Amino acid sequence: MRRLITHLGAWFDRRLQLAAPIREAAEHPVPRNTASWWYVFGSAALVVFLLQLVTGILLALIYVPSASEAWSSLQALNHDVTLGWFIRALHGWGSNFMVAIVLIHMVQVFLFGAYKFPRELTWIVGVFLLLMTLGMAFTGQVLRFDQDAYWGLGIGASIASRVPILGGSIVKMMLGGPIIAGATLSRFFALHVFVIPGTLIGLVGLHLLMVLKLGINEWPMPGRLVKRASYANEYHELTKKDGAPFVPYAVWKDLFFAAFILLAVAACALYFGPFGPTGRPDPTIIQTVPKPDYFFLWLYALLSLLPPSMETPALLIGPVIAIGVLVLLPFLSGEGEKSWRRRPIAVLTVLLIAITLGTFTHLAGFTPWSPHMNAWSGDPVPEKVLHGTTALQRQGALVFQAKQCRNCHSIGESGGQRGPTLDGVAVRLTEDQLIRQVIQGGGNMPAYGNNLSPAETTALVAFLETLHPVGQTPAHNAAIGEAREKSASSR
Amino acid sequence: MSNENTISRRGLFMKMGILFNGLVAAALAVPVVRFLLSSITSGRANAYLSWVSVGSVTEFPEGETRLATFRNPYVTPTDGTTVDTACWVRRVAGDQFQVFAVNCAHLGCPVRWFPQSGLFMCPCHGGAYYRDGSRASGPPERGLFEYPYKVEGGLVTIQAGELPTPGSPTASLVGKKPPCAA
Numbered sequence: 001m002r003r004l005i006t007h008l009g010a011w012f013d014r015r016l017q018l019a020a021p022i023r024e025a026a027e028h029p030v031p032r033n034t035a036s037w038w039y040v041f042g043s044a045a046l047v048v049f050l051l052q053l054v055t056g057i058l059l060a061l062i063y064v065p066s067a068s069e070a071w072s073s074l075q076a077l078n079h080d081v082t083l084g085w086f087i088r089a090l091h092g093w094g095s096n097f098m099v100a101i102v103l104i105h106m107v108q109v110f111l112f113g114a115y116k117f118p119r120e121l122t123w124i125v126g127v128f129l130l131l132m133t134l135g136m137a138f139t140g141q142v143l144r145f146d147q148d149a150y151w152g153l154g155i156g157a158s159i160a161s162r163v164p165i166l167g168g169s170i171v172k173m174m175l176g177g178p179i180i181a182g183a184t185l186s187r188f189f190a191l192h193v194f195v196i197p198g199t200l201i202g203l204v205g206l207h208l209l210m211v212l213k214l215g216i217n218e219w220p221m222p223g224r225l226v227k228r229a230s231y232a233n234e235y236h237e238l239t240k241k242d243g244a245p246f247v248p249y250a251v252w253k254d255l256f257f258a259a260f261i262l263l264a265v266a267a268c269a270l271y272f273g274p275f276g277p278t279g280r281p282d283p284t285i286i287q288t289v290p291k292p293d294y295f296f297l298w299l300y301a302l303l304s305l306l307p308p309s310m311e312t313p314a315l316l317i318g319p320v321i322a323i324g325v326l327v328l329l330p331f332l333s334g335e336g337e338k339s340w341r342r343r344p345i346a347v348l349t350v351l352l353i354a355i356t357l358g359t360f361t362h363l364a365g366f367t368p369w370s371p372h373m374n375a376w377s378g379d380p381v382p383e384k385v386l387h388g389t390t391a392l393q394r395q396g397a398l399v400f401q402a403k404q405c406r407n408c409h410s411i412g413e414s415g416g417q418r419g420p421t422l423d424g425v426a427v428r429l430t431e432d433q434l435i436r437q438v439i440q441g442g443g444n445m446p447a448y449g450n451n452l453s454p455a456e457t458t459a460l461v462a463f464l465e466t467l468h469p470v471g472q473t474p475a476h477n478a479a480i481g482e483a484r485e486k487s488a489s490s491r
Numbered sequence: 492m493s494n495e496n497t498i499s500r501r502g503l504f505m506k507m508g509i510l511f512n513g514l515v516a517a518a519l520a521v522p523v524v525r526f527l528l529s530s531i532t533s534g535r536a537n538a539y540l541s542w543v544s545v546g547s548v549t550e551f552p553e554g555e556t557r558l559a560t561f562r563n564p565y566v567t568p569t570d571g572t573t574v575d576t577a578c579w580v581r582r583v584a585g586d587q588f589q590v591f592a593v594n595c596a597h598l599g600c601p602v603r604w605f606p607q608s609g610l611f612m613c614p615c616h617g618g619a620y621y622r623d624g625s626r627a628s629g630p631p632e633r634g635l636f637e638y639p640y641k642v643e644g645g646l647v648t649i650q651a652g653e654l655p656t657p658g659s660p661t662a663s664l665v666g667k668k669p670p671c672a673a
Contacts, residue, residue, distance in 0.1 A: 068569050068572070151600055154594060155599055155600070158599040158656050160658075161656035163658075169531045170658075175654065177530050181567065184573075283577060284577045286577055300616075304617060311632075369616060370615065370616065370617050373612065404608040445628060446619050
C-alpha cells in the first residue's frame with residue numbers, strides 16, 4: 001500500500017515537479033523567536049478567507065441575485081433549506097471575524113515594524129487587502145437585500161453624490177440606473193462574487209509570495225536598527241545562526257490558532273444564528289431605522305457628529321488622506337527602530353485610533369443623536385414629576401408629550417437624547433428664556449412658534465418650570481424680581 | 492547574432508502581433524466602455540424623469556401632509572418592490588401643493604412626518620424639517636428635496652424617476668426661477 005502511494009506520488013511529481021519547491025517553501029528557515037503566538041494572525045485571516053470562499057459558494061447554490069427574489073431566497077435559506085441558516089450564519093460571522101483578524105494582523109505588523117525595509121510592498125499590498133476586505137463587508141451587506149441594505153445603498157449614493165460635478169454620474173454608475181433597483185443588486189453581486197474575491201485571491205498570492213521571498217519579520221529587538229545597506233545580510237545571518245524550519249517548528253501554532261478561530265466562528269454561528277434579513281426591501285415602508293453592520297457603525301456615528309459644513313470634505317478627502325498615509329508609511333519610516341518599546345508615537349497612534357473607533361462604535365449602539373420616534377406616545381411622563389402639580393402644569397405635560405418634545409428630550413431617564421435632558425431645566429432657564437427657546441428654537445432645536453397656541457405655550461412653560469430638583473428654586477430674572485418687589489412696596 | 496540597431500524578422504513579427512492585439516483590444520474597448528457607462532448615458536438630459544400620478548386631489552385634505560406612493564417610471568423586470576416609492580404630499584391650499592421626497596437631504600434615510608409638532612424627523616442622524624420642508628435642525632445642510640408637480644384632471648402628478656440625492660435633478664428642479672422669468 002505504502003509503495004503504491006510512493007509510486008503514485010512519484011508519477012505525479014515527474015509531471016508536476018512541485019514537490020521540491022513546496023518542500024523548500026515549507027522548510028525555509030525562520031528566526032526561532034518568530035515562532036510566537038503574535039505571528040498567527042496572518043495565517044488565521046487566510047483560513048477565514050477560505051471559509052468565506054467555501055460558505056459563499058454554498059450560499060450561491062440557493063441565493064437568487066435578483067431584487068425581486070433575493071429576500072425570499074434568503075428566507076428559504078433561513079427556514080426551508082436544511083442547515084441553510086447555519087451556512088448563512090457561518091458566512092456572516094466569518095465576515096465579522098475576517099475584518100477583526102485583518103485589523104489585528106495589521107496592528108501587530110505595524111507595532112513590530114514589519115512594514116520597514118525591505119517589506120514595504122508587502123505592507124502596501126496588505127493595505128489593499130484591508131480595503132478589499134472592507135469592500136467585501138459592504139457589498140455582502142447589500143446582498144442581504146433587506147431594508148438595511150436598501151437604505152444603506154441610499155446612504156452610499158448620498159455620499160457619492162457629494163462629489164463635485166461628477167456626483168450624479170457616479171450615483172447612476174453605482175446603482176446601475178436612476179434608482180436602487182434590480183440592476184443595483186446585480187452589480188453588487190458581481191462585485192461581491194467575482195471582482196473583489198478575484199482581486200483578493202491575486203493580492204493574497206502576491207502577499208504570501210513576498211513573505212516567502214523576503215522571510216518573515218524577525219522579532220524586533222530594541223536598539224537593533226534597520227539599515228538598507230546591511231539588513232539583508234543581518235537577516236540572512238540571523239536565520240543561519242538562530243533559524244529553524246517553518247514546518248514544523250513554527251507552523252503548529254498557526255494550525256492551532258486557525259482551528260481555534262474556525263471553532264469560534266462556528267460557535268458564534270451556532271449560538272447567535274444568521275444576520276437578518278430584516279424587513280422586505282420595500283421603499284414604501286418608511287417605519288424603519290436603518291443601521292449599518294458592526295464594522296461601519298463608527299462611520300454612522302461620525303456622520304452624525306461632524307459639523308454639517310465639515311461633512312462633505314471629511315467624507316471625500318478623509319479616505320484619500322487615510323489611504324495615502326497607510327500607503328506612504330513604509331516610505332516615511334522605512335528604516336530605523338522596529339521595536340514598539342522604542343516607538344511611543346506609534347503605540348499612541350494605535351491607541352488613539354482604537355479608542356476613537358471604539359467610542360464611535362459604542363455611541364452608535366444607542367444613537368443619542370437620533371430622536372426616539374415613539375417616545376412621545378410610548379414613554380409616559382413620570383408620576384413623581386406630576387405629583388402636586390396644578391391643572392395648568394398638567395395641561396403643559398400633555399402638550400409636552402403631544403408635541404413630541406419627548407422624542408428629543410428625556411425626563412426621568414426616558415425619552416430621546418438628541419436635546420439636553422429636561423430634569424432640572426427650570427434651574428438652568430428662567431421663564432422668559434424658556435418661552436423664547438420654545439417659540440424661536442435655536443441651538444439645534446426647531447422653532448415651535450408656528451405650532452403652539454399662546455395657551456399651549458403658557459401651559460408648556462408652566463410645566464417646564466416645575467422641573468427642578470427638590471430644594472433648588474427655579475431660575476428667575478433678578479432684575480425683574482427687584483422691580484416687582486419695588487412696585488409692590490411702593491403701593 | 493542580432494545587432495542592436497537591426498531588427499530580426501521574428502522580432503518584427505512579434506511587435507506587429509502586439510500592435511495587432513492592441514488595435515483589436517482598443518476596438519473591443521469601445522462597446523465595453525459604452526456598455527459600462529450605459530446607466531449614465533441613457534439618463535442624459537433627465538431622460539429618466541417622467542410625470543407620474545400620486546393620487547387624486549381629493550385624497551389630500553387642505554393643510555395636511557399625507558404619505559403617498561407611486562411606481563417609478565423607469566422599471567426593469569427584476570426590480571421587485573424596489574420601484575414602489577413613497578413621498579410626502581402637502582396640500583397647502585386649493586391646487587397649491589408641495590411634494591417632498593421621503594429621503595433625508597443629509598444621507599437619504601426615510602423621514603417621518605409628525606403632524607402634532609409639524610416636523611419631519613429623520614431616524615438616522617437626527618435631521619428635522621418644518622412642514623414646508625425647510626431645514627429645522629440637525630446635520631442636513633438644506634431642506635427636503637421637492638418633486639415638481641402639476642394638477643391635471645383632478646390628479647396630482649409629479650416629475651420623478653431618479654433617487655433624490657444632492658446630485659440628482661430632484662435637488663434643483665423646484666425652487667429655481669424659470670430662465671425667462673422677469
